[in-house]
Amino acid sequence: MSQEIKPVVSKEEVFDKLEIRVGRVIDVEREPSAPKPSYKMLIDFGKFGRRVSVGRFTQHPIEEVKGRLVLGVLNFEPRPIGNVTSEVLVLGVQFPKAESGEATFVSPLANAKVGSKLF
Known part of the structure; x- marks a missing residue:
């Protein structure tokens, strides 16, 4: 089985340009x-403001999502999804045994400060 990965890139030219911050789903x-x-989630990123995100996290009940700390990319171009404009990409990985695209959150284990930068 092939384990293809994307080409090597410079951290400074790619990763450092991303504005990835901790937010709380409110x-x-x-x-x-x-x-x-x-x-549709309204997420508080502290001094970076509140942003709307639409994501496929529906394997989690709503009451489990509300209040959760998430990581979001703040500087991607807004994207229309249905009738909503998604302003931030919430990071996730494939939910176990769910259909393709269903995600679970990438979240800090500790109660990180809202607005903290991923590094």
Whole structure:
């Protein structure tokens, strides 16, 4: 089995340009206009403001998502998903045994400060 990876890139030219910050989900609801089951989340990034994100985290119950610390990319171009503009990409990985695209969160284990930078 092939283990192809993408080409090597410079940390300074790629990773350091990303604005990845810790945020806290302060509101979450199902987003019926999204093409696949998704949540619309309002996330507080502290001094970086509140941003909306639409993501496929629906394997988690809403009450488990609200209040959760998440990592989000703040400087990607906003993207329309259904009738909503997703302003931040919340980082996730494939939810075990779920259909392709269903995600679980990449989150800090400790209660990190909202707005903290990923490095």
